[in-house]
Amino acid sequence: MSVLVTGGAGYIGSHTAVELLDSGFDVVVVDNLCNSNRESLRRVEALTGKKLTFIEGDICDANWLDQVFASHNIDSVIHFAALKAVGESVSRPIDYYHNNVSGTLALLAAMNKAGVSKLVFSSSATVYGSSAKVPYREDQATGGTTNPYGSSKLIIENMLLDCAKANPALSVAMLRYFNPIGAHESGLIGEDPQGIPNNLMPFIAQVAVGKRSQLSVFGGDYNTPDGTCLRDYLHVVDLAVGHVQALDWVANNQGAKPFNLGTGNGTSVLEMIAAFEAASGVKIPYEIVPRREGDLEGFWADSRLAEQELGWKAKLSLERMMIDTWRWQHGNPNGYLPS
Template identity: 50%
Template sequence: MKKILVTGGLGFIGSHTVVELQNEGFEVVIIDDLSNSSESVLEGITSITHKKPIFEKLDLKNKAAVAHFFKSHSDISGVIHFAASKAVGESVENPLLYYENNLNTLIYMLKYVLGLQESNFIFSSSCTVYGQADTMPITENAPVKPAESPYGNTKQIGEEIIRDTCKANQKLKAIALRYFNPIGAHPSAKIGELPIGVPQNLVPYITQTGAGLRESLSVFGDDYPTNDGTCIRDYIHVVDLAKAHVIALQRLLNNKNDTNFETFNVGTGVGSSVLEVIHAFENVSSQSLNYKFAPRREGDITSAYADTEKANSVLGWEAKSSLHDAMDSAWKWEQKIRNL
């Protein structure tokens, strides 16, 4: 049984990936600093898989602590690196926080991964690396444009750091998964998106508004050049996304990779507008959502949805769940945690 490290493993995508790794027979070690997650997520994971992952509370900005961790866990066969700050708006307001947290931690991780017997690394990248792409859907060959936000820039620079490290160290095998907009929750409703404070992402804000925690939802911009004037994104169910990480990891562990640094888009290939997401929620919850239009938000782009052909054909992965499925699972999760 191979041991896999998941950084940020109690976060939204990380926790769902831990479940899928355990379902595939991996032993999982989680590092999380609990800055945007809760230790209670461990109970949810264990309840689903009947296996409790090893958990270490650790701030990856602490280089000495990272070094000590890898001395204690020298038998790790692969790392899936989620730990990062991830809100576009917050990154515009506080860029130094994002550069320190997202880049320093990545550098420390790579440094110690190179010291392992097996150096397999999956990087949590983002479609934000493309900026506002010229054509839709976006392929992996689309040019990486100047980032629209410091968050997006950390993902671009992160990929460059990994690419350069792979070039200098053939031992390192890495895959960057450029994913689009993860939403939804585990079908068991035992884990899901659990933002601390005011949600930065659309779907938890929708479900919290539906649950009465928020008075209304602000839709940022109604004058974009789209069918209904609102932004378009590719919303992928978090369980589909989690499974893509496991498949990518297995590709490296089985030496199936074509080069020692590969990139894959992970999305549904379907673009949905903000209003379409709201209407999907209204459909699954049988209620009207209180929302209002607000000015455009700095850092937002008009449209982004994936061409998933490479992931479909090379990884043998494809998204299975619809927007309706994802919104239904997100609402059931919200109802459960609010005792509705």
């Protein structure tokens, strides 16, 4: 039996593919490569010494997706495929709702036709919205999202809850990520954003290798210890392990349930810069600029439910996140493209 990984050539998907193969799963990856690179999966196979099946295509294509399920003995699905840039979603809402929401609908329909009832969904802490109290807990109200990306994830969560009510056989773990960073310790796979990075860590790393001249820190006047935003950063390998453990949960439970995956610690932008400089030995020039619309002052996870029910807890330190990020970026200054 195989695990279907949608968007498996991307940052989190490729790291999860490593953990799946190392855990003995057969892996089928589907990806349209709109914001990922086929090279990542070649490196996954090199790292693990195992083969996976890759099929290029778009999950919004219902007929193609039906053929994927008909051609492979799929037992469960991990669903990453989505557009994910918060800022871009504000200017391209139609694309985000079409790709993220319609794509998930097509996937659910294909799963239903094929009789596949186990799903791990890549959700986001953005579903808690702007008024949620920290630390975020799964029993808090969701909503009040501040951008179409977060809204698309919340719509999908509600779809999954409705589908699970209608189909008692359906089992869904909705994993609400906080801020994944880092890379595989080999330095062979890591985060490879297309164009200007939307997230802090890859921007810092690109400044370090000379691709960017300096970092803009959005806001230095927040009510935090150093005036900059606080976020919950976790190692992408810890996150990937969480998906493997969630597969065990969906195999033994019914219904749809959310789980926070984070460290439970808030780290500021300036603390991130200092930690990277210590790990890499490279000075990061930065400028504090006005706040960015939609940014929240600070949030982090309460991940005790994931520890209780999935047996998952973040283990890798901030220092390790920085060391692994630098190893990846230093060794691959252009990401998966040739130097």
